[in-house]
Amino acid sequence: MDSVVEDNQLGMMKYGIGQPVTRSEDPKLLRGEGNYTDDVNLDGQAYGVMVRSPYAHGTLNGIDTAEASTAPGVIAILTGADLDAAGLGTMKCGLPLKGRDGSPINYVPRPALATDKVRYVGDPVAIVIAETATQARDAAELVELDIDPLPAVTDARAAAEAGAPQLYDSVSGNTAIDFQYGDTAKVDTAFKEASHQTRLNIRNNRIVVSAMEPRSAVGSFDAASEGYTLNVGCQGVFGMMNTLAKQVFNIEPEKMHVVTGNVGGSFGMKAGAYPEYICVLHAAKVLGRPVKWTDDRSGSFLSDCHGRDHDMTAELALDADGKFTALRITGYGNVGAFLTAVSPMMPTMNTLKNANSVYRLPLIEVASKAVFTNTTPVTAYRGAGRPEANYYMERLIETAAREMGIDAIELRRRNQILPSEIPYAAANGMNYDSGDFPTIMQKAVEASDWDGFAARKAESEKRGKLRGRGVGCYLEVTAPVQEEMGGIRFEENGDVTIITGTLDYGQGHWTPFAQVLHQKLGVPFERIRLIQGDSAELIAGGGTGGSKSIMASGAAILEASDIVIDKGKKIAAHVFETAVEDIVFEGGAFQVAGTDRTVTVTELAEQLRGGLDLPEDLPRDLSVKHIFDAAPSAFPNGCHVCELEVDPDTGVVEIDRYNMVNDFGTVVNPLLVEGQAHGGIVQGLGQALMENAVYDSEGQLQTGSYMDYAVPRASDVPSFTFATHAVPATTNPLGAKGCGEAGCAGSLPSIMNALVDALAPLGVKHIDMPATPEKVWAAIQSAKAA
Amino acid sequence: MTDIQYVAPSTLDEAVGAYAAAKGAARILAGGTDLLVQMRAGMVKPGLIVDIKKVAELSAIEKTPEGGFRIGAAVSGAVLEEHPTFGKVWPGVLEGLNLIGSTQVQGRASAGGNLCNGSPAADSIPGLVAAGAIATVQGPNGRRNIPVEQVPTGPGKTSLAPGEILVSFTLPPRPAHSSDAYLRMIPRTEMDIAVVGCAVSLTMDGDTCTAARVSLGAVAPTVLLVEDAAKALVLTKLDDASLDKAAAACSAACNPIDDKRGTIAYRTKVAGVLLKRTTAIAAERAKGG
């Protein structure tokens, strides 16, 4: 274990680990000087616009481009047949996930443009390329699609039923995977023997991701080197390069240069390859000039992958003392019309991994199907199964407590894993390495002024309002770290560049990564740069996703720094004419032990640039390209307490108080971590109270704009009270646990539990998300009627 | 794309002349917060734009000889907000207009545009209807005055004849202890814009309501004047029974368009709820003033 965190300077250096340093990129972004993909304009570039299916399901008989191709400014129109003829491959889902009978995922790899059938409204069938974007848009409207509409199915449960419209001949029952984990017989017995069973049917509503920056891509091709370049917003250029090169273009990865500048949000949605990227790259080659495509917001609603959309039955078995004896989650996940690289995971493995949460649970079973429907593909969305699973568990606990007449906090306390039981081998196969769950809940309860609730409730009642309070404990299993690059380059101008293959899409990686390097090597914080978005610079890169970036890149930077120190010691020994063993590294400087002869890393780098006369066997510079191997998942956890008021006459819900205590392990930058928690909570609030992607029976997206799809605003939330109770992870060198998705995992259950708590006196037992005013009002009316 | 002509005449006669001459190919431009959005979306494609903001009468705020107010149709919410006395006399009209959009939008958006755009959910219109405002309209055949509630005839439709321009709104003089209020309910949710807007204008004599006008937005194809609700309030002390009666009248007046998700029952109920809340605010203001 590295000592960087326990360093006694911890918290004392202005830019060290633990300091709330503001984001280095913000001055530039706030001045509008960011470099997003749509800001990229290349010489001679043409513009592409996609032609999309207006039908949710249909046979594609033909595409008539005659009129469109003579429209002003049109350069070319490419269809699926053109991509086929060029020998382009398909986008695949390589997950090793197995079904209950051991079979692999059943699906048909996706071509960039549909050829035989269209499978959702928005399914791209052609790209029109013209001199200007407006000309391309006008011409795209002239492309005639000959489609025979087929019956559509948009709901996962319905799609899995016999007789449902089938999306693929080779995928029976529209089922990509029929997943099962757990000992069914034992779980059945546990439920039979339980003294109490709680059962909830829960919809996890479909979300339109709403990244602030729409997707955009610029493709170019250099005939001399036969190399492609793609400028695109994504979550990791190394992965994007490999996917496009190996799966689609059948070329060496080096020939697929992927470059990402600033990214205005992704939440999982921009992680994978999309048809548009393949189209602009291929078009650039065919036309011999760069081609740019930028979505508009209406396009984003249809073409960006959606999130969530699960339909589950969650059941909890308890003994007479309220001890949990088994958890069972069964149901359906809607994956839309095509699989992404990760989409079957959310309703299956990720639900399993995260449902266990902070509780002692002898038995768990998850049996769920990932099902194709005639809807926009669904992919990972902030939490990717983590918020969903924690939501099921916490709603079950709250409901069980009410049914059994046990205080909900007390019920949690009886079942929470104690610090003395850690390391804890959970029934879902996870091994918890650290955590103090009861203390965290206790602190959150205290922070929320638990005892003052009754008075606040009485005061609300005087104003005709119903007050409720809800708890959301959560534990997330972060994505394990695969290979990650830790590159440190000492530049000619004195800057020190970190090169790593995670990718900042709004989180603010530059600052915390620089804090880690600054603390470890003592190089000036202001001179540290960060490169992530250039595949030509990377020798490895796992991208960002699953709340792992600080663990991956943080560890990679620490290990790379150790190599810098080793190199530096050798050089310093030569400079000081002493043995390597006599050199110590402390406070950013190499020192001849026991003397006052020191040289800092920065000084040594400068001397090397000036030209040191070094023997053959010594390194010429301090720069390092290192690959950090792997680290297992971490288990960020915490407890959120939400208090809200319901206006019974209108059903309007107003969040009044919100407290949380979290364990993110070692926190490199508390300012950014708190910001991540805030954003996650508000995103969760959106799903809980407002957001819902609705399809009609023909598969048309009815919520196709912000007129019909509500996202939360600043005025919808109170100030949050944030506290940390950190128990550093033992499984990665920093001790960090990852915080990017935790806000959602805590807020869905705390908000929905609080809402049901407010309405429980009227007889309301459960409300599905989103709890819109009308839905809340209707629930009150039907409870009154009952 | 065809060319668009733009004119910004300084007299009303020129504006009417240009507008009428274009025979339906022209559009009036006030703040443009509806028009420009609709043009960008390709919903309207005018050959001529007649900008009316240079016409003095359309941008003026004046006191009438009778002691009321006359507001030019193109006056923006931000300008009206700055008027020294208007907001004291008609706080409800002002709050309706300045609920529109955001600060930027309010710098441009006019009540005239809000009315002529013909949305049933137009936020400034219930306040004007409750105020008993009269719209002055001028066209090739001269000037006429009509109550504001008679201007909209359906979503996106008005009773303005071809070539007619809305000139101004005239609000009557105000007896002592009168005031008004506007509340809207926008549960920001899928499938809904404004669910209900409610404006109430009252005159009080002590605790007794001596005059009332009630208007609802977003619950029918046009903004409604709800006379039965007003009747239920007049000559009462705004006690619970009277308020219930007025609320019931509001619910009864509702004729919402969309019942896909049960919104009819909800909108209908909320209209009554808002009536009570708006009346309470207006009464409070009237007693204070």
Ligand SMILES: Cc1cc2nc3c(=O)[nH]c(=O)nc-3n(C[C@H](O)[C@H](O)[C@H](O)COP(=O)(O)OP(=O)(O)OC[C@H]3O[C@@H](n4cnc5c(N)ncnc54)[C@H](O)[C@@H]3O)c2cc1C
């Ligand atoms: C971001 C945003 C938010 C908005 N929020 C709201 C809201 O909360 N509530 C709401 O009610 N509205 C809202 N609107 C709509 C719009 O701002 C209002 O309807 C506004 O009052 C229109 O006024 P305007 O002066 O901009 O009209 P314009 O766009 O100039 O005109 C609107 C229409 O009326 C016609 N017209 C304008 N003046 C006259 C006239 N004197 N005679 C004849 N015809 C005329 C125009 O030709 C056009 O068809 C919003 C708009 C935007 C862009």
